[in-house]
Amino acid sequence: MPRPATTSADALLDALVDVVVDRGLDAVSVRTVATAAGVSIGAVQYHFATKDELLLAAYRRTIDQFTARALTLADHAPTPGAYIRALLAELLPLDDARDAELRVALAFTARSPHSPRLAGLYTAGYQALVSAVAHALDQAVRSGDAAADVDPHRDAITAVAVTDGLAWHALCAPDALTRDDTLTALHAHLDRLLPNRGDSNTTDGH
Amino acid sequence: MPRPATTSADALLDALVDVVVDRGLDAVSVRTVATAAGVSIGAVQYHFATKDELLLAAYRRTIDQFTARALTLADHAPTPGAYIRALLAELLPLDDARDAELRVALAFTARSPHSPRLAGLYTAGYQALVSAVAHALDQAVRSGDAAADVDPHRDAITAVAVTDGLAWHALCAPDALTRDDTLTALHAHLDRLLPNRGDSNTTDGH
Numbered sequence: 505m506p507r508p509a510t511t512s513a514d515a516l517l518d519a520l521v522d523v524v525v526d527r528g529l530d531a532v533s534v535r536t537v538a539t540a541a542g543v544s545i546g547a548v549q550y551h552f553a554t555k556d557e558l559l560l561a562a563y564r565r566t567i568d569q570f571t572a573r574a575l576t577l578a579d580h581a582p583t584p585g586a587y588i589r590a591l592l593a594e595l596l597p598l599d600d601a602r603d604a605e606l607r608v609a610l611a612f613t614a615r616s617p618h619s620p621r622l623a624g625l626y627t628a629g630y631q632a633l634v635s636a637v638a639h640a641l642d643q644a645v646r647s648g649d650a651a652a653d654v655d656p657h658r659d660a661i662t663a664v665a666v667t668d669g670l671a672w673h674a675l676c677a678p679d680a681l682t683r684d685d686t687l688t689a690l691h692a693h694l695d696r697l698l699p700n701r702g703d704s705n706t707t708d709g710h
Numbered sequence: 711m712p713r714p715a716t717t718s719a720d721a722l723l724d725a726l727v728d729v730v731v732d733r734g735l736d737a738v739s740v741r742t743v744a745t746a747a748g749v750s751i752g753a754v755q756y757h758f759a760t761k762d763e764l765l766l767a768a769y770r771r772t773i774d775q776f777t778a779r780a781l782t783l784a785d786h787a788p789t790p791g792a793y794i795r796a797l798l799a800e801l802l803p804l805d806d807a808r809d810a811e812l813r814v815a816l817a818f819t820a821r822s823p824h825s826p827r828l829a830g831l832y833t834a835g836y837q838a839l840v841s842a843v844a845h846a847l848d849q850a851v852r853s854g855d856a857a858a859d860v861d862p863h864r865d866a867i868t869a870v871a872v873t874d875g876l877a878w879h880a881l882c883a884p885d886a887l888t889r890d891d892t893l894t895a896l897h898a899h900l901d902r903l904l905p906n907r908g909d910s911n912t913t914d915g916h
Contacts, residue, residue, distance in 0.1 A: 528824035530736070607823055614820030616882045617813055618734035627883040634886070653902075661887065661895050662872055665879060669871030672878070676822045677833040680840070681867065689867050696859075696902055 511543045513551045517562045525604045529611035534558065560621055563612045566605060567629045570594065574636065584643035585650075585698040589691065591636065592667040596686045597674050603683075606675050634660045641697065649700045659697055666693050717749045719757045723768045731810045735817035740764065766827055769818045772811060773835045776800065780842065790849035791856075791904040795897065797842065798873040802892045803880050809889075812881050840866045847903065855906045865903055872899050 519541035523532050533555055538548045552558040574591055581587035597603040616622040638660035644650040670686040725747035729738050739761055744754045758764040780797055787793035803809040822828040844866035850856040876892040 528821065530821070530824075610820050610823075613878065613882055614816050615734065615736070617816075618736075623882065627886050630879060630883040631886045655898075658895060658898055661876075661879075661891065662899050665872050665875030665895065666868055667871075667875070668878060669873070669875030670867075672819065672874060673836060673867075673871060676819055676829065677836040680833050680837045685867065689864060689871065692861075692864055693868050 511541060511547050511551075513561065514565075516541050516543075516548055516551055516558070517565055520558055520562050521604060521608055524608045524611055529615065532558065556619070556621075559612065559615070559619075560625070562608065563622060563625055566608060566612075567625065569605075570629075571632070583649060584640040584647065585694075585700060588637055588640045588644075588663070588698065589694055591633075591640075592663060592690055592694075593687060595667050596671050596683070596690065598683050598687060603675070606671055610672065610675060630664070634664050637663055644698055649698055651697055651699055654697050663693065663697065666690060717747060717753050717757075719767065720771075722747050722749075722754055722757055722764070723771055726764055726768050727810060727814055730814050730817055735821065738764065762825070762827075765818065765821070765825075766831070768814065769828060769831055772814060772818075773831065775811075776835075777838070789855060789906075790846040790853065791900075791906060794843055794846045794850075794869070794904065795900055797839075797846075798869060798896055798900075799893060801873050802877050802889070802896065804889050804893060809881070812877055816878065816881060836870070840870050843869055850904055855904055857903055857905055860903050869899065869903065872896060 516537055520532060520537050523536050523540050527536075534545055534548050534552070537558060538545045541548070548558070552561060573594055577590045577594070578587055581590055594602070595606075597606050612622055613626060616626045634657075638656045641650060641654060641656035641660055641663075645654055645656060667690060670681070670689055673681045674683055674686045722743055726738060726743050729742050729746050733742075740751055740754050740758070743764060744751045747754070754764070758767060779800055783796045783800070784793055787796055800808070801812075803812050818828055819832060822832045840863075844862045847856060847860060847862035847866055847869075851860055851862060873896060876887070876895055879887045880889055880892045
């Protein structure tokens with residue numbers, strides 16, 4: 505038997521993202537990812553035995569990449585409010601890279617109600633995001649930057665819902681909602697929670 | 711050639727919804743829908759030549775059913791604010807019927823970036839919903855029921871995003887966000903736009 509050509513797991517996951525962005529999740533298979541990566545089916549199976557293993561690994565990597573960006577933002581944001589604005593803006597399709605990331609995330613999301621392992625990852629990622637926003641909102645309440653009626657946990661749930669809803673609408677109805685519209689709408693929402701915008705020009709120039 | 715057994719298009723679309731709810735959109739095909747409906751493949755093809763035709767028809771029916779419910783709500787809501795609350799609550803997975811409807815809608819949504827015809831339907835439905843909410847918010851501004859800082863179009867975009875985001879999170883992360891949580895969060899969001907809640911007990915008892 506010929507030995508499979510060597511290739512990294514990361515290169516295969518990059519190829520999977522290309523397949524999803526170009527043709528949708530329906531087109532993903534061990535075979536199409538092998539073709540997109542320019543390797544044999546055996547080379548894919550060396551890392552990922554099945555399509556489900558491929559999808560789980562790609563989803564996990566998306567979450568890890570977002571978490572790494574979130575930690576960098578936390579280190580650089582001057583205030584809790586600025587951190588929330590920057591963190592949630594990272595989830596909007598404001599450039600081609602995030603647009604591609606969102607297409608992959610949406611495809612996985614739609615599959616998760618029928619895959620317990622994907623659903624577990626989805627829930628963990630969702631809870632981590634809500635907790636991060638709630639923690640920062642709590643800090644903003646203590647520092648006096650939040651509006652008087654802010655409830656950190658409740659308003660974190662809503663802020664994350666606004667963000668994902670806007671991202672989804674811009675992705676699926678781009679003729680009705682542009683990328684810029686999503687950022688304007690997100691900031692208008694956050695302005696009600698965090699009226700003190702004095703620091704926000706350090707994060708995205710809005 | 712044997713004549714296909716007769717069956718209505720509606721019965722086939724009901725069978726398609728059953729397949730999506732039980733096994734996900736990946737499982738939908740002319741063959742699985744025929745099996746679920748207890749008819750021959752030819753009986754399905756008599757109405758829908760391809761899987762894409764089936765999906766388009768099911769998506770169009772979902773939108774039509776929602777539109778019919780929205781018109782009934784408009785006839786019965788005592789104020790524009792009550793109409794907005796009732797209309798958006800219809801989009802949350804508050805019972806098993808709406809949960810199933812949302813699973814179908816999410817599956818279609820995820821497919822729409824790779825299907826121009828589905829994307830066209832999605833965009834039209836999205837725009838109609840935002841317009842309906844913006845129109846009602848405009849009426850609430852004129853009647854004095856809306857907060858002073860409400861911008862009908864901008865706040866309609868955000869309210870629809872909150873609603874779809876909450877629905878999506880409850881569907882995909884039910885351990886983290888319950889059905890009741892979605893209604894509480896939606897009302898908390900709308901309370902900021904429409905502080906006059908005197909009429910809302912006529913719509914959902916919240």
